[in-house]
Amino acid sequence: MNDVIIIGGSFAGLAAALQLGRARRKVTVLDTGLPRNRFADHSHGVLGHDHKPPSDILAEARQQLARYPAIKLVNARADSISGTLDNFSVLTGDGESLGARRLILSYGVADQMPAVPGFAEGWGTSIIPCPYCDGFEVADQHWGLVWFRPQSHIQVKLFQHWTDRLTVFADGHDIAPDIRADLAHRNIPIVDGRITGIARHGGHSATVKLDTGPDVAVDILFAHPPTEPSASLHDSLGLATVDTPLGIVLKVDERRETSMPGIYAAGDLATPGLPSVTTASWQGAMAGIFAQQSMLV
Ligand SMILES: Cc1cc2nc3c(=O)[nH]c(=O)nc-3n(C[C@H](O)[C@H](O)[C@H](O)COP(=O)(O)OP(=O)(O)OC[C@H]3O[C@@H](n4cnc5c(N)ncnc54)[C@H](O)[C@@H]3O)c2cc1C
Incomplete structure (x- = not known):
C-alpha cells in the first residue's frame, strides 16, 4: 500500500512527490x-530555470527525485x-491496481484548440496564452x-506594459461601445470579422486570415482557448468543481483538499486563474505537505 498516489507527474505532481x-x-x-506547455520551446518566469525548455526542467526534477527511494515514478495513465x-x-x-491512503490529483488541463486552420499548429510559438x-x-x-470576453479589456491594459503596437481581433465577439471608445483612445485598432485561418511564419510571427477584409500580419498572437481537465477521474467521484471563464477546475480548501477527504489537488487542475509552473510547483508542494500531515497519528 502506498501512502500517496499522485496522478500527473509534471510540475505540480513532482513537487508534491x-x-x-x-x-x-x-x-x-x-x-x-x-505537460501543458510541451508546445513551447522555452519556459519563462521560473526562478532558477528561466528560458529552459520545459522538458529539461522536468527531466532535471525527475533525476533529482531518484535520490529518494520511497518515490516510484511510473509512466502509465490512471x-x-x-x-x-x-x-x-x-x-x-x-491493468495494474494500486492502493493508497491518500491521492493527489495533478493531471492538469488541456487547451481545446478551435477548429481554425493553423491554430493548433501555431499554439505555443506564434499563438500563446x-x-x-x-x-x-x-x-x-x-x-x-x-x-x-469583456475581461480581454484588462489584457489590453496589461499588454501596454510590453508594447504600444496592439491589434484586437473581435473574432465574432460583440465589443461594447464604451470599450471600443477606450481602445480607440489608446490607438488600438479593432479588426472585426471572424478568424478563418492563421498562417505561421518563422519565429513567432503569423498572418491572421479573416472572413471579411484583408489578412493582418502580427509578430505574435495572444489567445485563450477554453480548457478541460486532462482526465475525468474527479467526475467519477463527484468532486466539487469551480466554473471559471475558461473552464472548470477542482475546488480545494486552504490545505488543497478537494470535497472528498483524503483527495488533494494541485496545479492547473485546481487553479482558477493565472496558471504557471511556479504556481503549480507551489501548490504541489503544499498538497504533498498537507497530505503527509493528514496521516500523522
Ligand atoms: C503554450 C504554453 C506556454 C506556457 N509557458 C509557460 C511559461 O513560460 N512559464 C510558466 O510558468 N508557465 C507556462 N505555461 C503554463 C504551464 O504550462 C502550466 O501552468 C503548468 O504546466 C501546469 O503544471 P501542472 O503540473 O499542473 O500540469 P501539466 O504540466 O499540464 O501536467 C499534467 C500531467 O498529468 C499527466 N496526465 C494527464 N492525465 C493523466 C492520467 N489520467 N494519468 C496519469 N497522468 C496524467 C499529463 O501527461 C501531464 O504530464 C504555459 C502554458 C502553455 C499552454
Missing part, C-alpha cells in the same frame, strides 16, 4: 508525459479511482489579441 519523498512517505507517481480515506484504489492503463510567459521576448513588437 519531492515533499513526500523527503518525509519518507511511500509514493507512486503516475504520468503520461504530456484510468479510474475508487475507495475512501485510507483505502483508495487506482487502476492504471496497464500569457504575456508573463513569453511577452519579454517579443516586447515592442506588433501583438495581436483574440478577444474572448
Whole structure:
C-alpha cells in the first residue's frame, strides 16, 4: 500500500512527490508525459530555470527525485479511482491496481484548440496564452489579441506594459461601445470579422486570415482557448468543481483538499486563474505537505 498516489507527474505532481519523498512517505507517481506547455520551446518566469525548455526542467526534477527511494515514478495513465480515506484504489492503463491512503490529483488541463486552420499548429510559438510567459521576448513588437470576453479589456491594459503596437481581433465577439471608445483612445485598432485561418511564419510571427477584409500580419498572437481537465477521474467521484471563464477546475480548501477527504489537488487542475509552473510547483508542494500531515497519528 502506498501512502500517496499522485496522478500527473509534471510540475505540480513532482513537487508534491519531492515533499513526500523527503518525509519518507511511500509514493507512486503516475504520468503520461504530456505537460501543458510541451508546445513551447522555452519556459519563462521560473526562478532558477528561466528560458529552459520545459522538458529539461522536468527531466532535471525527475533525476533529482531518484535520490529518494520511497518515490516510484511510473509512466502509465490512471484510468479510474475508487475507495475512501485510507483505502483508495487506482487502476492504471496497464491493468495494474494500486492502493493508497491518500491521492493527489495533478493531471492538469488541456487547451481545446478551435477548429481554425493553423491554430493548433501555431499554439505555443506564434499563438500563446500569457504575456508573463513569453511577452519579454517579443516586447515592442506588433501583438495581436483574440478577444474572448469583456475581461480581454484588462489584457489590453496589461499588454501596454510590453508594447504600444496592439491589434484586437473581435473574432465574432460583440465589443461594447464604451470599450471600443477606450481602445480607440489608446490607438488600438479593432479588426472585426471572424478568424478563418492563421498562417505561421518563422519565429513567432503569423498572418491572421479573416472572413471579411484583408489578412493582418502580427509578430505574435495572444489567445485563450477554453480548457478541460486532462482526465475525468474527479467526475467519477463527484468532486466539487469551480466554473471559471475558461473552464472548470477542482475546488480545494486552504490545505488543497478537494470535497472528498483524503483527495488533494494541485496545479492547473485546481487553479482558477493565472496558471504557471511556479504556481503549480507551489501548490504541489503544499498538497504533498498537507497530505503527509493528514496521516500523522
Ligand atoms: C503554450 C504554453 C506556454 C506556457 N509557458 C509557460 C511559461 O513560460 N512559464 C510558466 O510558468 N508557465 C507556462 N505555461 C503554463 C504551464 O504550462 C502550466 O501552468 C503548468 O504546466 C501546469 O503544471 P501542472 O503540473 O499542473 O500540469 P501539466 O504540466 O499540464 O501536467 C499534467 C500531467 O498529468 C499527466 N496526465 C494527464 N492525465 C493523466 C492520467 N489520467 N494519468 C496519469 N497522468 C496524467 C499529463 O501527461 C501531464 O504530464 C504555459 C502554458 C502553455 C499552454
